[in-house]
Amino acid sequence: MTFPVIGMVGGGQLARMTHEAGIPLGIRFKLLSDTPQDSAAQVVGDVVVGDYRDLDTLREFARGCDVITFDHEHVPTEHLRALEADGIPVRPGPDALVHAQDKGVMRARLDAIGVPCPRHRIVSDPQDVAAFAAEGDGFPVVLKTVRGGYDGKGVWVVGSVEEAADPFKAGVPVLAEEKVDFVRELAANVVRSPHGQAVAYPVVESRQVNGVCDTVIAPAPDLDEGLALEASEMALNIAKELGVVGHLAVELFQTRDGRILVNELAMRPHNSGHWSMDGAVTSQFANHVRAVLDLPLGDPRPRAKWTVMVNVLGGDFPDMYSAYLHCMARDPQLKIHMYGKDVKPGRKVGHVNTYGDDLDDVLERARHAAGYLRGTITE
Amino acid sequence: MTFPVIGMVGGGQLARMTHEAGIPLGIRFKLLSDTPQDSAAQVVGDVVVGDYRDLDTLREFARGCDVITFDHEHVPTEHLRALEADGIPVRPGPDALVHAQDKGVMRARLDAIGVPCPRHRIVSDPQDVAAFAAEGDGFPVVLKTVRGGYDGKGVWVVGSVEEAADPFKAGVPVLAEEKVDFVRELAANVVRSPHGQAVAYPVVESRQVNGVCDTVIAPAPDLDEGLALEASEMALNIAKELGVVGHLAVELFQTRDGRILVNELAMRPHNSGHWSMDGAVTSQFANHVRAVLDLPLGDPRPRAKWTVMVNVLGGDFPDMYSAYLHCMARDPQLKIHMYGKDVKPGRKVGHVNTYGDDLDDVLERARHAAGYLRGTITE
Structure with a gap:
């Protein structure tokens, strides 16, 4: 064959x-x-x-x-x-991927195709940051190195011109952005194939702790249908305009005044799509494989009313395997996904998925399991 | 870790x-x-x-x-x-596994623990077969070498004493069994762990073509609830009495007069459980892993009303990959499982799973995909 x-x-x-x-x-x-x-x-x-x-x-x-x-x-x-x-x-090719590698290129391109973003500008020194702040609502301002950041690394929230020195030390261009007044973070995950077929997963809510993804709820609870459609269409449009092949995650802010703004792009399977492994007809990984091979894409629809993913972070407790006994006995429906990584405090070493009809129950089960594996819950 | x-x-x-x-x-x-x-x-x-x-x-x-x-x-x-x-x-240990290796040992043990089986006896030559036939309803009689058979190999249905010579040629002991008048074949799949926890998957209907499993429907349609319970309890009892650890498949005949009789045992994940990969909360493979590690077992319940598995057999058409385009485009919910094997006519090279609320639709989708991959359906 x-x-x-x-x-x-x-x-x-x-x-x-x-x-x-x-x-x-x-x-x-x-x-x-x-x-x-x-x-x-x-x-x-x-x-x-x-x-x-x-x-x-x-x-x-x-x-x-x-x-x-x-x-x-x-x-x-x-x-x-x-x-x-x-x-x-x-796949994705270099012309697409650069938008996920360089936040300056990404912002410029999203501006050009009319995708709403936080107010932003490339800045050259702390005084420039102060000027950027003054043009808007003042400090705090978010500063990001345009390359190399992830999971909260390479990102600073600065409250004054004095605090704005650090980001420039690496010698990498720095992007200033308004600190968005958001009510929550969402993610719109789509997959696109070379011949242009695309599918959109339900828009999810993504909760961060210390800049690291902690919990994802699929679909995002109480999300206005129009706003969900807008987010999906925005992600599909970005994938098309940027020529993305494979999985594209569009991380979004939902603002207090009811808008959505693009925070980050990732052009690969993404933490906000891990729920799909047990919660969707076709997982983000299976669809990424199908997309890069230019095969027809699989159905992205959810299999359960609610699916919740909670990341398992490394804690002070290095032996996660012994926690399996408790977690599996407590919840025979729990789906564990471990990555085979050594435990380091704060490192993503796995995730758990739960699903069902009652969101409170589904959330509690996922949080309990992730906490128990990490060692922060001991009963 | x-x-x-x-x-x-x-x-x-x-x-x-x-x-x-x-x-x-x-x-x-x-x-x-x-x-x-x-x-x-x-x-x-x-x-x-x-x-x-x-x-x-x-x-x-x-x-x-x-x-x-x-x-x-x-x-x-x-x-x-x-x-x-x-x-x-x-795991399973030798004392359990011998019952899946030797049909003579298996029948003797099932008799001893009171599990209903087809009428049977170890036979030594064709005349002995004739005597066995005469004690019951006459020919045809099923002859099986006690070791080494699978997928219809090592099994003969003989209509006369003249036809009964072949099975004895290998020099392996031969088991004679009545040819059961069955309405269909069922399979009861259970998983048992060393500390004695066990779970039962829904009883499925298994349809064979030329002695090879072709289609599995989970759960078995129109199965009397009492009979389903009897089958599950029988499988759990066999697992316990034989000391099985891991997955046990009990292949069953459902007789015209409403009984169930044990056909074969397999002590490993089994073709009749492949539906569980996409159709159950926990697949047979995941539960086999959990069982052999003595971890708590996962929920075996179905996730859909109906799940259908159809085996993909090798045909005259060696390039199954090019069939992906049609199959995936026609049915975005289709779950394909290929084994990476070279195509030989009649060889199991993969299976497909479909699920949904409408059994006719689910069956048609699985059959179409398996037939298209094999090359027997070309539209």
Whole structure:
């Protein structure tokens, strides 16, 4: 049989779960991983250990792959162009991916296609930040390095010009944004294939703790139908305009005055879509696989009234396996997803999914399990 | 973290799907495979290529495994005892597994614990078969070699004493059984853990074509509630009495006069349980993993009113991948499970699952997809 080979760059949990989703499709999966111990490298058969920043390594890896896709957004744009010039399909391609790599490019492009964003400007020093603040409602202002940030890293909320010095120390361009008065964060997840088919998952509510995703509720409770439709259409439009292939997560602010503004873009399976593994007809991982292979996409609709995902973070308690006994006995419907990572405080080492008809119950079960695995709940 | 290692003997599709189910639990999976090309060996990271009939190979493989379990029932009983003597938990253990390896032992034991079976007797030659036939309703009689048969192999339906010679040629003991007048075949799937917890999946209808499982409907349509309960309790009782650990499939005949009789036992995930991958809260594979690790078992209840599984058999059409386009576009809810095997006519190379509220629709979708993948349906 002539089943294709997907080459995935990066050995994190997204690659691990993409491999899991590819197995039933009979897809051959090849991994480029930093170490043999990385999350995905533990469970994939065909692993190349190497540095994705080295073009020769990438080229050697790409040989024999039918398509290249990504666990993360850190592969240099020029390397992706070189692979494309070698004739290897790169999905998403460099022209799309740059919008998830560089927040300055992303904001400029979203402005150009009329997508609502927080007020923003590239700033060059603290005085420039003060000027940006004065043009709006003053401090606080959000500062972000345009490249390299994630999970709250590379992001500062500054209350004065004195506090605005740190972000400039790295020598990376800095983007200033208004601190949005939001009531909650939402995420619109869509998947798009090369021939232009696209599907939209229900818009979810995403709750962050210390800048890290903690809880996702699918669908977002009490979300106005018009606003949900607007968010989905916005995400589909961004995917189309930017030429995204594969999964696109659009992180959104829902403002107090009833608007939605784009916060961040991610062009890969995303934490806000992990609920879909147990809560949707087709998971984000399965649809990402189908998209990068230009296969027809699967149904993104939910299978339950409510699905809740809660991340399992590393705590002070290194042995999560022994917590399985309690968690599984307490809730035989619980879906556990561990990433095979060593526990470090605050590190995402897994997630749990629960689903059902009663949101309070579904939330309580997921929170209890995640807390018990982390060690913050002990009964 | 101290996550356990499951060693699985046999590289077939059951091992492949067990690995898939173990990934989210963070379980380390080690495979003993006949070749590096076997179905599971393609997708598992830690693969040992070797012969399971060789005790030294098994012992070397078992080193570093926390528990040994199986893709098939062919490992010699004495080897399993040797591994146990080495201190390696073997699940299911040799004393249980022999009932799935030897049909003579199985029938004797089921008789002893009062489980209804077809009339049967070990026979020594064709004249003995004739005597067995005369004691009942005459020919036809079913003859089975007590070891080594599966998927219709090692089974003969003989209409006369003249036809009864072949089964004796292998020199293996032969079991004669009445040809049961059944209205359909059912399967009762249960999972049992070492500490004695057990769960029962809904009783399913299993339709065979040429002795090979073709279609499974979960739950079995129009099954009398009392009979369903009887079947589940029978399977749970067999699991307990035989000391089964892991998944047990009890294949049943539903007779014209409203009884159920045990046809075969399998002590591993089973074709009649593949529907559970998309149709149950916890799949048979996930529960097999949990059972062999003595973890609390997951909820076996269905997630949909009807789930249908149809096997994809190899046809004359070697390129199944190109059929994905049609199948996925026609039915975005279709769940495909391919095993990475080369196509040979009649070989099980995958299965499809569909689910929904309307059984006719669910059946039609699964049959269409399986037929299209095989190449027997071309529109």
